[in-house]
Amino acid sequence: MAALKPTNYHGDVVWLGRVMHEGVLPSEASEALEFTFDGPEGEVHGGRTRPACARVLDQHPRGTEIANVRQLTILSAEELAETAFAMGVPEILPEWLGATIVLRGMPDLTHLPPSSRLQAESGLTFVVDMENRPCVLPGRVIEEHFPEKGARFKPAASGRRGVTAWVERPGRLVVGDSLRLHIPDQRAWELMAEAR
Amino acid sequence: MAALKPTNYHGDVVWLGRVMHEGVLPSEASEALEFTFDGPEGEVHGGRTRPACARVLDQHPRGTEIANVRQLTILSAEELAETAFAMGVPEILPEWLGATIVLRGMPDLTHLPPSSRLQAESGLTFVVDMENRPCVLPGRVIEEHFPEKGARFKPAASGRRGVTAWVERPGRLVVGDSLRLHIPDQRAWELMAEAR
Numbered sequence: 001m002a003a004l005k006p007t008n009y010h011g012d013v014v015w016l017g018r019v020m021h022e023g024v025l026p027s028e029a030s031e032a033l034e035f036t037f038d039g040p041e042g043e044v045h046g047g048r049t050r051p052a053c054a055r056v057l058d059q060h061p062r063g064t065e066i067a068n069v070r071q072l073t074i075l076s077a078e079e080l081a082e083t084a085f086a087m088g089v090p091e092i093l094p095e096w097l098g099a100t101i102v103l104r105g106m107p108d109l110t111h112l113p114p115s116s117r118l119q120a121e122s123g124l125t126f127v128v129d130m131e132n133r134p135c136v137l138p139g140r141v142i143e144e145h146f147p148e149k150g151a152r153f154k155p156a157a158s159g160r161r162g163v164t165a166w167v168e169r170p171g172r173l174v175v176g177d178s179l180r181l182h183i184p185d186q187r188a189w190e191l192m193a194e195a196r
Numbered sequence: 197m198a199a200l201k202p203t204n205y206h207g208d209v210v211w212l213g214r215v216m217h218e219g220v221l222p223s224e225a226s227e228a229l230e231f232t233f234d235g236p237e238g239e240v241h242g243g244r245t246r247p248a249c250a251r252v253l254d255q256h257p258r259g260t261e262i263a264n265v266r267q268l269t270i271l272s273a274e275e276l277a278e279t280a281f282a283m284g285v286p287e288i289l290p291e292w293l294g295a296t297i298v299l300r301g302m303p304d305l306t307h308l309p310p311s312s313r314l315q316a317e318s319g320l321t322f323v324v325d326m327e328n329r330p331c332v333l334p335g336r337v338i339e340e341h342f343p344e345k346g347a348r349f350k351p352a353a354s355g356r357r358g359v360t361a362w363v364e365r366p367g368r369l370v371v372g373d374s375l376r377l378h379i380p381d382q383r384a385w386e387l388m389a390e391a392r
Binding site: 002003004005006007009037048049055056057058059060064065066067069107108111112113114115116117119123125127128129130131132133166167168169181182183184185186187188189190191192195196 | 198199200201202203205233244245251252253254255256260261262263265303304307308309310311312313315319321323324325326327328329362363364365377378379380381382383384385386387388391392
């Protein structure tokens with residue numbers, strides 16, 4: 001009867017951090033984070049609800065109070081490396097992107113099935129809302145470190161910008177923990193190809 | 197930059213109702229419902245959080261407080277008719293299934309993409325968590341109306357039991373309103389076939 005199926009895919013937590021002030025990057029790295037139903041404690045993007053932003057203008061007027069499905073962003077260490085390679089820079093630090101969690105070992109992380117869950121051994125659980133899309137903001141931070149390269153970020157990060165997520169079950173996460181993937185065990189919607 | 201894409205697929209609201217007491221079916225039909233961030237007002241499955249149930253035993257011990265992504269269930273009028281046909285009964289009323297909303301005209305509703313949104317013209321928005329799976333409970337109600345047929349419900353409703361959903365943006369819904377489908381505009385996870 002369960003529609004949510006555990007898989008054998010895991011990702012190891014290699015980095016944690018928080019954005020402390022709205023629009024201010026880099027974020028601050030941390031060895032451990034507490035997650036409540038409001039998101040990562042101290043993170044500026046926390047809260048059960050949030051004012052609608054430019055990303056959802058097709059659905060909501062800016063500022064409308066909506067449920068917050070962007071409490072945190074989860075990135076792939078491998079995809080970050082690919083983005084750096086595509087930009088022609090030696091590395092991109094997660095704090096430049098305002099990341100919350102960086103995982104190593106989770107394949108094709110940016111395209112994880114929407115409504116997937118990522119669960120730590122402690123029981124802490126995140127709901128994956130969907131793919132995150134790159135904006136220009138991290139490019140400005142990268143520009144400070146690698147002049148003339150910042151504008152390459154948005155195209156280079158396409159399909160590699162990780163996912164946005166929110167807290168389904170609270171708990172503490174520490175660098176070195178592992179997150180297990182659970183997926184909606186259902187076939188594709190029959191009109192998916194047509195609707196996209 | 198938006199990952200959530202409006203489509204031209206709509207469903208017309210042909211029925212609304214609420215379960216008033218835990219485990220008690222049939223539910224009560226209604227011409228209109230108010231939805232807050234807690235779900236449909238007066239619905240026993242409401243709340244921002246809920247105690248984990250048998251459906252998520254692979255993720256959470258029973259009774260664990262988790263976010264409530266099962267505030268409401270949305271069914272397809274066409275799929276309900278197909279289930280009735282498969283059971284060999286003339287009709288199945290939505291109240292026998294504890295439905296919240298029945299839509300007409302939304303194709304393949306039970307397999308809508310997880311993390312899709314359904315939005316009314318008023319702005320009221322639901323997040324589709326994923327497919328709902330049939331349990332035996334509605335079969336007992338059907339049994340009272342069509343003796344010897346109730347046990348057929350669970351297999352007959354497989355793949356036609358609608359979706360579970362929760363409120364992203366509050367508002368009022370009235371029979372006759374229309375809900376528009378918005379989908380995550382991203383390709384399939386590359387390991388989906390293998391993980392299922």
